[in-house]
Amino acid sequence: MTYEIAVIPGDGIGPTVTEAVQPLFRDLAAEYGFDFTTTEYDWGTERYLDTGAMMPEDGVDQLEGYDSILLGAVGHPDVRDHITLHGLLLPIRKGFDQAVCKRPAVLFDGIESPLRGYSGGDIDIVVYRENTEGEYSDVGGRTHQGFDSEVAVQSAVFTRHGTERIVRAAFEAATEREGKLTSITKSNAQAYSMVLWDEVVEEVAEEYPDVEVERILVDAASMDFIRRPEEFDVVVASNLFGDILTDIGAIITGSMGLAPSANINLSGEYPSMFEPVHGSAPDIVGQGIANPLAMVLSGAMMFDHLGEEAAADALWDIVADQVADSDAPRTPDLGGDAGTDDVVADLRTRLDAH
Ligand code: NAI
Ligand code: MG
Numbered sequence: 001m002t003y004e005i006a007v008i009p010g011d012g013i014g015p016t017v018t019e020a021v022q023p024l025f026r027d028l029a030a031e032y033g034f035d036f037t038t039t040e041y042d043w044g045t046e047r048y049l050d051t052g053a054m055m056p057e058d059g060v061d062q063l064e065g066y067d068s069i070l071l072g073a074v075g076h077p078d079v080r081d082h083i084t085l086h087g088l089l090l091p092i093r094k095g096f097d098q099a100v101c102k103r104p105a106v107l108f109d110g111i112e113s114p115l116r117g118y119s120g121g122d123i124d125i126v127v128y129r130e131n132t133e134g135e136y137s138d139v140g141g142r143t144h145q146g147f148d149s150e151v152a153v154q155s156a157v158f159t160r161h162g163t164e165r166i167v168r169a170a171f172e173a174a175t176e177r178e179g180k181l182t183s184i185t186k187s188n189a190q191a192y193s194m195v196l197w198d199e200v201v202e203e204v205a206e207e208y209p210d211v212e213v214e215r216i217l218v219d220a221a222s223m224d225f226i227r228r229p230e231e232f233d234v235v236v237a238s239n240l241f242g243d244i245l246t247d248i249g250a251i252i253t254g255s256m257g258l259a260p261s262a263n264i265n266l267s268g269e270y271p272s273m274f275e276p277v278h279g280s281a282p283d284i285v286g287q288g289i290a291n292p293l294a295m296v297l298s299g300a301m302m303f304d305h306l307g308e309e310a311a312a313d314a315l316w317d318i319v320a321d322q323v324a325d326s327d328a329p330r331t332p333d334l335g336g337d338a339g340t341d342d343v344v345a346d347l348r349t350r351l352d353a354h
Contacts, residue, residue: 012280013290014072045076054087096270098263105249110324129242170236257291
């Protein structure tokens, strides 16, 4: 089997980690009896600064035929973030109807959580973030611009269809995990959209009588991700809330540099996209110290989605082995002094021995 993968390294540390992991993915494919081609797209902020657009006008169409998309990160200190995000990442997520953003937050053995008293295995959460609508619907506008009377309107759009499909995906995941689902809203204050969300959760829950359902407001959930993260299993949340909570999930499990994500097109009609949760990290760009593990694990999620489950499991295993080994190289975000390439070289050795 040969998979065709579109690679968008993007900005900042995106190209560093995307390039670093590819030899490892080649080894993996050879070992597990599949093949893949990569086609690289140099889309991102440099292209924007040269041409005024992050990607060509038909960019999304160009990606349509691929089996999947691997993306590094986008964002640059010289360009405002709404331009880079709306010029590349969001059009792909929305254009390919990537309804489910799946983000695991796992505390590995050997990783120190900033939370006192937690060790490997204590935190194992997967967040299902709605990925095509909600607060990121791009509905709104500005008027009276530049005058004292200036007005900005930003609407959140919640559809029954969009809510139901993310909620259902989360319930399905819960049946395969510990059977616990936490729905996070702000339905006390957002009395239309989030009340619809609550109603959908109640309706879908009837189909999954074995799943225990908990509902928490997002402010309390932010506290509970810190106070009692061990009690979460599957978490389902809107686009904005899922975005925020997964940064908390990443940091309580050690580092932004460890957190992977998948943007899944549920019908399979369009490619899904795999990317680390982290951004372009301009504070460490060019130093060769970006942690590649979030990208490695994003690759694992990609291979799993493509049907190469054994290869995906092998990647998770060797990452878990590496971080559990106190003699293994670690990047500075995990308290070490190794570089990106050292970490990948060590993983290649571990894969050989796997
Ligand atoms: P960020 O995730 O880029 O960085 C936050 C902190 O985590 C920084 O201290 C950074 O050094 C560290 N960090 C992140 N990834 C790391 C890695 N692999 N290894 C070691 N340390 C790592 O978030 P920030 O600083 O808020 O945003 C920077 C730019 O990235 C902005 O332009 C933002 O819009 C963009 N961004 C893009 C995202 C994407 O492409 N999906 C997601 C989040 C932000
Ligand atoms: Mg984010």
